Amino acid sequence: xxxxxxxxxxxxxxxxxxxxxxxxxxxxxxxxxxxxxxxxxxxxxxxxxxxxxxxxxxxxxxxxxxxxxxxxxxxxxxxxxxxxxxxxxxxxxxxxxxxxxxxxxxxxxxxxxxxxxxxxxxxxxxxxxxxxxxxxxxxxxxxxxxxxxxxxxxxxxxxxxxxxxxxxxxxxxxxxxxxxxxxxxxxxxxxxxxxxxxxxxxxxxxxxxxxxxxxxxxxxxxxxxxxxxxxxxxxxxxxxxxxxxxxxxxxxxxxxxxxxxxxxxxxxxxxxxxxxxxxxxxxxxxxxxxxxxxxxxxxxxxxxxxxxx
Numbered sequence: 001x002x003x004x005x006x007x008x009x010x011x012x013x014x015x016x017x018x019x020x021x022x023x024x025x026x027x028x029x030x031x032x033x034x035x036x037x038x039x040x041x042x043x044x045x046x047x048x049x050x051x052x053x054x055x056x057x058x059x060x061x062x063x064x065x066x067x068x069x070x071x072x073x074x075x076x077x078x079x080x081x082x083x084x085x086x087x088x089x090x091x092x093x094x095x096x097x098x099x100x101x102x103x104x105x106x107x108x109x110x111x112x113x114x115x116x117x118x119x120x121x122x123x124x125x126x127x128x129x130x131x132x133x134x135x136x137x138x139x140x141x142x143x144x145x146x147x148x149x150x151x152x153x154x155x156x157x158x159x160x161x162x163x164x165x166x167x168x169x170x171x172x173x174x175x176x177x178x179x180x181x182x183x184x185x186x187x188x189x190x191x192x193x194x195x196x197x198x199x200x201x202x203x204x205x206x207x208x209x210x211x212x213x214x215x216x217x218x219x220x221x222x223x224x225x226x227x228x229x230x231x232x233x234x235x236x237x238x239x240x241x242x243x244x245x246x247x248x249x250x251x252x253x254x255x256x257x258x259x260x261x262x263x264x265x266x267x268x269x270x271x272x273x274x275x276x277x278x279x280x281x282x283x284x285x286x287x288x289x290x291x292x293x294x295x296x297x298x299x300x301x302x303x304x305x306x307x308x309x
Contacts, residue, residue, distance in 0.1 A: 001033070002033045002034060002035045003027070003032055003033065003034040003035070003055045003056065003217075003221070004034075004035060004037060004053070004054040004055050004056075005018055005022070005034055005035065005036045005037070005054065005055065005056045005057070005058060006036075006037055006038075006039040006045040006048060006049065006054040006056070006057045006058070006059075007019075007036060007037075007038065007039070007045070007057070007058045007059065008038070008039060008040050008041055008042035008044075008045050008059050008060075008112075008114065008149075009038070009040065009112075009148055009149050009150060009168055010036075010038040010148055010246050010247075011148035011150070011151050011170055011246065011247050011248070011251050012148060012149075012150055012168040012169070012170045012171075013168060013169045013170055013255065013258045013259055013262050014080075014085055014086075014168045014169070014202055015058040015059070015080055015202055016080075016232070016239065016242070016243075016255070016259060016262075017058075017080045017081070017225055017228045017229050017232065017266065018036055018058040018080065018204070018225065018228075019036055019242050019243070019246060020228040020231065020232055020238070020239065020242040021034075021224040021225050021227065021228035022034050022035060022036045022242075023036075023241070023242040023243075023244075023245060023246075024228060024231060024238060024241065024242050026223075026224040026225075026227040026228045026231070027221070027224045029224070029227070030220035030221070030223055030224045031220065032217065032220055032221060032224065034221075034224075036058075036246075037054070039054065039057075040112070040149065041112055041113040041114055042059045042060055042063045042066075042112075042113065042114035042115075043063060043066035043067065043113060043114060045057045045059050045063075046059065046063055046064050046066055046067035046068065046074075046205070047066075047067045049064075049067065049074065049205065049206070049207060050067040050068060050073060050074070050207070052207075055206065055210065056204060056205065056206045056221060057204075057205045057206075058080055058202065058203070058204050058205075059114070059202065059203065059205065060114050060115065060117075060118075060200050060201075060202065060203070061076055061079075061200045061201050061202065061203035061205075061278055062117065062199070062200040062278055062281060062282045062285075062287070063114045063117075063200075064076075064205055065282055065287040065288055066114075066287065070288065070289060070293075071288075071293065071297050071298050073207060073208050073209075074205055074206065074207050074208060075205065075206065075207075075208060075211060075298070075299060075300035076203045076204070076205055076270055076298055076299045076300070077203075077204050077205065077206055077211075077218060077221075077222050077299075077300045077303050078203070078204045078222050078225055078226065078268040078269075078270065078303065078306070078307055079201055079202065079203055079204075079267060079268050079269060079270050079274075080201075080202035080203060080204055080225065080229075080266075080268075081201065081202055081229075081262060081265040081266050081267070082188075082201055082265045082267050082274075083187070083188040083189075083197045083198065083201055083265060084118050084187040084188060084192075084196060084197055084198070084199045084200050084201060085168070085169070085187065085188050085201065085202055085262075085265075086115050086118060086119070086166055086167060086168060086187050087166070087167065087168070087169060087171070087172035087183055087185065087186055087187070088101075088104070088109075088119065088164065088165075088166050088183070088184045088185035088187075089153075089154075089157070089164055089165055089166075089167070089171070089172050089175050089176070089181040089182065089183055089184065090103060090104065090107065090109075090163060090164035090181065090182060090184055091157055091163050091164060091180065091181060091182075092175075092179055092180055092181055092182045094107075094163070094164075094182075096182060096184050097184075098183065098184060098185075098191060099184070099185065099191045099192075100184060101122070101123060101126040101128060101184070101185065101192070101193075102126075102128065103184055104123070104128070104133075104134050104164060104184070105128065105133045105134055106133070106134060107134050107135070107163035107164050108134075108135045108137065108161075108162050108163045108164070109134055109135065109136050109137075109162065109163065109164045109165060109166060110136075110137060110138065110139040110153045110156055110161075110162045110164070110165040110166070110167070111136055111137075111138075111165065111166040111167070112138075112139075112149045112166075112167065113138075115166060115167070116136060116166065117199075117200075117281075117285050117287075118166075118187065118196070118199050118200055119136065119166040120136070120285070121196070121199060121281060121284060121285055122185070122187070122192045122193060122196045122199070125192075125193040125194075125195070125196060126192075126193045139152050139153045139156050139161070139162065139165065148168075148170070148171075148251075149167055149168070149171070150165075150167035150168035150169070150170045150171025150172070150174070151170060151171055151174060151251065152171075153165035153167045153171045153175075154167075154171045154172075154174040154175040154178070154180070154181065157175055157180045157181050158178070158180050164181070164184075165181075169258050169261075169262065170251055170254065170255070170258060172186075173254055173257075173258060174250075174251070174254070177254075187199075188262075188265065195277070198273075198274060198277035198278070198281075199277070199278070199281040200278060200281060201274065201278075203270070204221075204222070204225055206218055206221075211300055211302075215302065218300070218303065219303055219306050222268070222303050222306040222307070223306050223309050225268065226268050226306060226307060226309060229263075229266035229267075229268060230266075232259050232263050232266060233263040233264070233266050236256050236257075236259045236260035236263055237256045238256075239255045239256045239258075239259040240252060240253075240255060240256045243255045268306075268307040269304075269307050270299050272295050275293075275295050275298050275299060276291075278298070279291050279292070279293045279298065
């Protein structure tokens with residue numbers, strides 16, 4: 001039986017090491033039959049993990065808390081990459097400068113459930129009221145299954161449904177190359193307010209039950225992810241091959257360049273400072289009762305050796 005791995009956005013660089021680990025044969029090399037599937041939004045992906053419908057999730061590191069109260073029942077087993085990884089893009093005709101969050105006042109911004117947590121906190125930390133100073137909502141085309149949020153958001157700029165969006169790097173690139181959008185914040189590279197780079201990150205997650213019952217399988221899955229990260233860092237062009245079964249042609253043509261940009265962040269390690277920042281963020285947005293959570297309650301430290309394997 002295939003291992004089922006859920007990710008909340010398919011046509012995206014955000015969780016691409018999972019796609020590459022499956023499509024480039026790194027799971028198979030570990031003796032694992034695995035497939036990747038789209039489950040949107042991210043909270044639903046983690047609910048399916050909790051309920052045993054899927055075996056692993058590649059998703060936002062803070063979002064397990066929507067399905068696993070206080071981290072009970074799941075663990076982060078490695079990072080897919082480092083730092084908060086979304087982009088704030090606005091219409092190209094607006095006089096917005098890079099890093100100028102004030103430019104979103106009065107705008108209609110699309111953001112997906114889960115990622116919107118990072119946007120709202122970032123705006124609050126910049127002195128902008130996310131409920132009063134702008135309108136944050138969904139992208140209607142992305143509400144159904146099988147639609148990539150970032151690509152749908154980029155299209156919404158063209159149709160005038162949105163003035164901007166907070167989404168993955170593919171959506172940002174599509175909008176910028178089309179001349180319809182401009183990047184205001186690249187969160188991963190520090191355009192947001194101090195500390196925002198560490199709110200969350202993309203993580204690979206499974207249940208405590210799976211860890212307890214089959215730790216060798218979990219260790220093998222982590223090694224597959226790490227091998228994919230290293231392969232993409234060494235040869236970003238391999239992303240094109242991995243994307244072919246899942247991406248439309250235009251986005252397939254773009255993915256290798258995006259992966260080349262992101263690959264320096266492909267470090268599977270999850271450090272104690274990252275966990276402290278993650279828990280402080282989760283507590284601040286109201287999904288974790290206390291900010292002071294032991295590292296071992298969040299991360300399955302037993303797999304740290306696989307991070308360096």
